[in-house]
Amino acid sequence: MDLERIKRIVALASGTDIEEIEYRDKVTQIKLRFEIEGHQRLGPEQKALQASSPAPAEGGEVAAPAGMSAAQPTSNGGVKAQEPSKTVIVKSPMVGRCYLIPPGKDESEPYVLPGGEVRKGQIISIIEAMGIRNEVRSDHDGKVMSLLVKNGQPVEYGQPLLALEVA
Amino acid sequence: MFKKILIANRGEVALRIIRACKEMGIRTVAIHSPAAADSLHVNYADEKACVAPPPPSDSYLNIPSIISAAEITDAHAIHPGYGFLSENAYFAEICASCNIKFIGPPPEAIRKLGDKAEARKFMKKVGIPIVPGSEGVVEGLEEAVEVTRQIGYPARLKAAAGGGGKGMRVVENQEDLIKSFPVVQREAQSAFGEGSIYVEKSLINPRHIEFQFLSDEHGNVIHLGERECSIQRRGQKLIEEAPSPIITPEMRKRIGRMVVKGVKMAGYANAGTMEFLFEDGRFYFIEVNPRLQVEHPVTEMVTDIDLVKEQILIASGERLKYTQDDIDFHGHALECRINSEDYANDFLPTPGTIGLYHIPGGPGVRVDSHVRSGYVIPPHYDSMLAKLITHGADRGETIVRMKRALDEYVIEGVITTIGFHKLVMVDKDFLQGNLSTGFIRKFSNNSK
Helix, strand or coil, X not given: CCHHHHHHHHHHHCCCCCCEEEEECCCCEEEXXXXXXXXXXXXXXXXXCCCCCCCCCCCCECXXXXXXXXXXXXXXXXXXXXXXXXXXXXXXXXXXXXXXCCCCCCCCCCCCCCCCEECCXXXXXXXXXXXXXXXXXXXXXXXXXXECCCCCEEECCCCEEEEEEEC | CCCEEXXXXXXXXXXXXXXXXXXXXXXXXXXXXXXXXXXXXXXXXXXEEECCCCCHHHHHHCHHHHHHHHHHHCCCEEECCCCCCCCCHHHHHHHHHCCCEECCCCHHHHHHHHCHHHHHHHHHHCCCCECXXXXXXXXXXXXXXXXXXXXXXXXEEEEEEEECCEEEEEECCHHHHHHHHHHHHHHHHHHHCCCCEEEEECCCCCEEEEEXXXXXXXXXXXXXXXXXXXXXXXXEEEEEEECCCCCCHHHHHHHHHHHHHHHHHCCCCEEEEEEEEEECCEEEEEEEECCCCCCHHHHHHHHCCCHHHHHHHHHCCCCCCCCHHHCCCCCEEEEEEEECEEHHHXXXXXXXXXXXXXXXCCCCEEEEECCCCCCECCCCCCCEEEEEEEEECCHHHHHHHHHHXXXXXXXXXCCCCHHHHHHHCCCHHHHHCCCCCCHHHHHHHHHC
């Protein structure tokens, strides 16, 4: 990746309150993290979305914040716009078999239910790989919009597991 | 027989294995990194699994993910191809403990032959000539000096755990040896976690000749003749052929018998290659490659034996269906490795995006390649784009055919070794079969 493209990405983020950008293509992976003090980097038209938390490395955010383009840093920040909800897809961190029901429980007691609330850090599924159970935890508070896998289904790395509506 | 095989590799070798499986009615699972979901091997396979987060270079080395991918796809066997995990005894053991068949030799055989000093000792014991030098590793500098005094200079200091040109140094005299010994020791320690060194005579201008063999799990071993792989850059082969222009049928028989004996005694099963240096009419063992070789197609062309299918049959417990007497050699085969490298600039890798791509065809031409128009050459892996193989009634026809095929080959967007191969195909020494591992050096001096 050339320096110009990195500069363009930095320009995209400046003036917004994006805290972190991760970019990947076939040959490059960069992660940029911005320090935000008192939300002073709001865009001029106050239409930047308040990304309440940075995008997790594994969870792709579907709703891209608006107002990302060509926003320049100004001093009149600090006022928060209305926070519309957005969808976060929780993806599998590894290849394995996905379980939505805790070991020893039956189908009536899954980790999460569509429409149910989840808290940040809550276990939402288990991925079993080579006989080892790996917990997948939510990076966000939110509401489960839909489950994208069935209990016991094989999943590959990066496969969407569930869709969360986050504030 | 296996119903489904996972291929723990990428590129042309993954395609090669998928093709063999398809012809055998075996389902295949391809693995890939997130960025490579659209690779040809992923498209050709029946199933696929994205195995690991970036960096992509780790995808094909990620043992837990690969095993897990085999488990969830219900693959009963893993073919490692070449490179990556193909010579990893630990991976072979893990496969066995997970009830997955590793399509390659047993872990003990990989271990035994992987330590080069041990392999030397073993081959010497079974009567295979080795390059004169120390018996196994040397205890220290004093022994190294003594051994070298007997075999003569120049000599090579080599790390027992070494490979790929690392942990190796040529010394011209005793002073040089005393200076280099601790350096190689340190290099070996840091590169391989093990500082053992052995000493061997440095041959002046040897040829690289290797013997392909097949061994089943019931003690039957055959050899499939030799390949001449003297044309190398940075210790890596560029042009290979079978048979070698210098080997007589008598030599082939004699060395082949020794290879079969050594393989039998090592408790080896599956396909493998025994590599030799050849100088002044004498063979010297260097190492065993316990896997499929990049250059295996030239052997396939002159024997009509599909080595990948044989590997799969052997791993599934079948007996070899050939005896040594069944093996017939016919015609001649050449392989040119088409790499994205600038041959005029010391074979510097030239990553980029392939524009127009057109492969040659016609009688006696085979192209093993994972490349297509628009292919982005990833910087994480080696620079090989394709193997162009030609087969003809004799060496002359095979070379003319290669010339024609190189002329037909169009790869736009990056510099490749096609231009280099075209020069070699009209080189007087090459045409006369005057080859040595120093060929390229001499060649580049001539052409400059």
